[in-house]
Amino acid sequence: PSLDTIKCSWKVGTTEKTPHSEEQFCPMPPKIMDSALDAIGRTPMVRLSNIMKAEGLKCELLGKCEFLNAGGSVKDRIGRRMLLDAEQSGRIKPGDTLIEATSGNTGIGLSLAAAIKGYNIIITLPEKMSTEKTDVLQALGAKIVRTPTEVDFDHPESHISQAIKLQKEIPNSHILDQYINPSNPLAHYDGTGAEILYQCDNKVDYVFVGTGTGGTITGIARKIKENLPSCKIVGVDPYGSILAMPQTMNERMESYQVEGVGYDFVPRSIDRSVIDDWVKNTDVPTFQMARRLIREEGLFCGGSSGQVVDAAIRYAKEHKLGEGVRIVCVLADNLRNYITKFVSKEWMVAKGFYEFEELKDEEYNKS
Numbered sequence: 001p002s003l004d005t006i007k008c009s010w011k012v013g014t015t016e017k018t019p020h021s022e023e024q025f026c027p028m029p030p031k032i033m034d035s036a037l038d039a040i041g042r043t044p045m046v047r048l049s050n051i052m053k054a055e056g057l058k059c060e061l062l063g064k065c066e067f068l069n070a071g072g073s074v075k076d077r078i079g080r081r082m083l084l085d086a087e088q089s090g091r092i093k094p095g096d097t098l099i100e101a102t103s104g105n106t107g108i109g110l111s112l113a114a115a116i117k118g119y120n121i122i123i124t125l126p127e128k129m130s131t132e133k134t135d136v137l138q139a140l141g142a143k144i145v146r147t148p149t150e151v152d153f154d155h156p157e158s159h160i161s162q163a164i165k166l167q168k169e170i171p172n173s174h175i176l177d178q179y180i181n182p183s184n185p186l187a188h189y190d191g192t193g194a195e196i197l198y199q200c201d202n203k204v205d206y207v208f209v210g211t212g213t214g215g216t217i218t219g220i221a222r223k224i225k226e227n228l229p230s231c232k233i234v235g236v237d238p239y240g241s242i243l244a245m246p247q248t249m250n251e252r253m254e255s256y257q258v259e260g261v262g263y264d265f266v267p268r269s270i271d272r273s274v275i276d277d278w279v280k281n282t283d284v285p286t287f288q289m290a291r292r293l294i295r296e297e298g299l300f301c302g303g304s305s306g307q308v309v310d311a312a313i314r315y316a317k318e319h320k321l322g323e324g325v326r327i328v329c330v331l332a333d334n335l336r337n338y339i340t341k342f343v344s345k346e347w348m349v350a351k352g353f354y355e356f357e358e359l360k361d362e363e364y365n366k367s
């Protein structure tokens with residue numbers, strides 16, 4: 001038999017039959033990879049069956065599991081792509097220093113690529129971002145500069161201004177700059193977007209994506225619309241951010257705890273003309289849905305994934321999306337980033353985010 005059709009039983013390495021051994025066909029994994037860079041992309045697409053059922057949805061809800069990339073997020077794709085494109089163009093060479101302003105996940109993806117390819121790396125990161133992210137960055141050999149969360153992007157203390165300042169001071173240093181680098185949306189045009197079309201056999205009606213730099217949504221939207229002009233691309237933006245359109249959607253200003261999404265300026269990397277619709281969201285439903293994705297679907301994803309799935313469910317109900325409609329939600333990062341935050345029940349209680357879930361737990365216990 002070809003390697004693709006070899007049957008495997010649950011007990012790997014044995015021929016012992018299990019109840020599932022006749023149904024389980026697993027294609028073999030790819031052969032030896034040159035590095036972890038090859039373990040970025042080709043992420044699974046999973047049906048969110050339990051949540052669909054619990055919410056009474058007739059439409060189909062799928063999760064694109066970007067949290068299963070080698071470094072744990074969708075941003076691994078641009079870390080690899082920005083570094084390789086810059087290397088290929090002759091802009092950077094091993095031994096140089098890369099500097100990047102990020103909310104963490106681009107830093108992890110870029111530091112992973114830098115570690116493998118032999119670059120020094122400095123990450124400027126707002127204080128709000130979790131210590132889990134800084135620990136991983138440090139383990140990858142990155143130097144970290146923490147910057148105040150509450151300052152505007154153009155303030156001299158912001159993570160973006162600090163990156164520019166360091167680049168002027170350090171010889172052979174480069175800011176690949178996810179906010180303007182075309183390799184950012186291109187990684188998702190060639191990768192994430194193309195994979196979604198392939199995995200869904202070109203049958204996708206809606207794609208919901210959380211927006212930060214907007215590289216993910218822009219690349220996905222451009223690729224999908226070229227092939228499926230009728231597919232709607234929906235951006236998900238927290239209250240307190242100004243990315244959604246029309247601007248009147250952004251009037252309610254509040255600070256938010258969810259990480260990696262939302263900005264106080266519109267980055268050049270986002271092309272809002274390819275986004276058909278927007279949904280705003282808040283922290284409470286965001287973190288509660290992130291916890292439900294873990295508990296009900298066994299998906300180890302982060303806060304912005306909860307924000308996107310909650311937005312998609314609300315949208316599907318409001319727009320009465322029924323049988324035959326297929327929604328893809330991009331699940332951007334891994335719960336590893338938030339072990340001391342929303343994954344912790346204590347943190348949820350301390351932030352006042354737990355109440356509703358607690359009530360639900362009591363109902364579960366009664367039945």
Ligand code: PMP
Nearest residue numbers: 105212213214215216260304332
């Ligand atoms: N979710 C998380 C957790 C992220 O870190 C990011 C990247 N900042 C996004 C979503 C949004 O990705 P993009 O920058 O491509 O818009």
